[in-house]
Amino acid sequence: MDKHIGFIGSGNMAKAIIGGLLESNFIKREHIYASNRSKGKLESLGNEYGIQVSESNSHVAENVDIVFLSVTPDQYPTVIEEVRDRIKQDAIIVLIAGGQSIEQNESRFMKEVKMVKAMPNTPVLVKEGLTTLSFNGLMTDTDRQFIVDLFNKVGKTEVIDEKLMDIASAVGGSSPAFIYMYIEALADAAVLYGIPREQAYAITAQAVLGSAKMVLETNTHPAQLKDEVCSPGGTTIQSMAALEKNGFRSAIIEAVHANMAKLTEK
Numbered sequence: 001m002d003k004h005i006g007f008i009g010s011g012n013m014a015k016a017i018i019g020g021l022l023e024s025n026f027i028k029r030e031h032i033y034a035s036n037r038s039k040g041k042l043e044s045l046g047n048e049y050g051i052q053v054s055e056s057n058s059h060v061a062e063n064v065d066i067v068f069l070s071v072t073p074d075q076y077p078t079v080i081e082e083v084r085d086r087i088k089q090d091a092i093i094v095l096i097a098g099g100q101s102i103e104q105n106e107s108r109f110m111k112e113v114k115m116v117k118a119m120p121n122t123p124v125l126v127k128e129g130l131t132t133l134s135f136n137g138l139m140t141d142t143d144r145q146f147i148v149d150l151f152n153k154v155g156k157t158e159v160i161d162e163k164l165m166d167i168a169s170a171v172g173g174s175s176p177a178f179i180y181m182y183i184e185a186l187a188d189a190a191v192l193y194g195i196p197r198e199q200a201y202a203i204t205a206q207a208v209l210g211s212a213k214m215v216l217e218t219n220t221h222p223a224q225l226k227d228e229v230c231s232p233g234g235t236t237i238q239s240m241a242a243l244e245k246n247g248f249r250s251a252i253i254e255a256v257h258a259n260m261a262k263l264t265e266k
């Protein structure tokens with residue numbers, strides 16, 4: 001693969017994508033460029049991954065075929081103004097910011113550009129990511145396939161209608177944080193009953209991983225899988241009753257409502 005890929009904004013999400021792509025051997029490290037506002041982060045990224053780092057967003061934009069806008073949404077207008085006259089003729093722009101639409105950002109470039117809205121999640125670092133994708137009309141079939149292949153190297157992809165991107169961001173992009181909180185809480189309970197902390201994380205994280213694989217690989221409804229764990233008159237059903245009493249489902253749905261409210265605020 002001879003394309004060059006650049007990241008404007010080198011925070012948590014950019015770092016996870018870069019780490020995953022290098023781990024998958026999709027791209028040579030010298031073909032990855034990254035810029036950032038703060039120097040310290042850039043230096044450590046350069047040292048850790050051996051990629052090309054620069055404090056100049058324009059330098060990155062000029063040298064790459066795929067430009068990831070991996071800054072927070074509030075920085076999009078500034079960054080696009082900075083790079084729009086520097087990008088290569090045929091560059092593909094990848095928007096990863098929550099709540100940012102293709103239409104809104106096409107107009108910021110003030111010219112026709114190939115554009116992808118992508119919503120990845122941090123598990124791309126370990127090649128178990130989930131990325132939802134939508135494309136603008138200038139993306140050719142080859143361009144689309146390239147972007148799908150790129151994200152498939154670091155996990156799974158789903159191409160969706162762009163109007164579903166906000167909810168996909170809440171349940172795919174943000175949800176790892178909900179799940180980490182769940183693992184942490186479960187591990188706290190394990191520690192409370194005497195399991196050493198490290199083993200508590202090993203046990204609870206593997207239980208989450210295995211349960212996710214059951215949903216994905218057995219083609220069985222989650223409620224059926226739940227029923228199969230709840231032995232009659234047993235212990236699990238006691239926990240299920242306690243979770244229902246404390247609004248477990250409702251807490252998760254409320255978490256998604258709060259996320260959507262933030263994504264769609266004007």
Ligand SMILES: NC(=O)C1=CN([C@@H]2O[C@H](COP(=O)(O)OP(=O)(O)OC[C@H]3O[C@@H](n4cnc5c(N)ncnc54)[C@H](O)[C@@H]3O)[C@@H](O)[C@H]2O)C=CC1
Pocket residue numbers: 008009010011012013014035036037038041057069070071072073075078079096097098119120121122173174
């Ligand atoms: N963290 C996550 O799990 C996910 C994040 N995203 C999106 O990724 C984007 C970045 O999020 P994070 O990595 O979490 O944030 P972050 O704060 O870790 O990274 C943003 C980076 O951009 C740099 N930056 C800010 N202004 C800049 C500028 N004008 N020029 C160059 N660099 C600049 C900051 O110094 C920082 O290192 C956001 O738009 C977010 O919506 C999308 C999916 C998941």
Ligand SMILES: O=C(O)[C@@H]1CCC=N1
Pocket residue numbers: 097098169173174
């Ligand atoms: O917290 C955020 O705004 C981003 C979007 C999806 C995950 N993280």
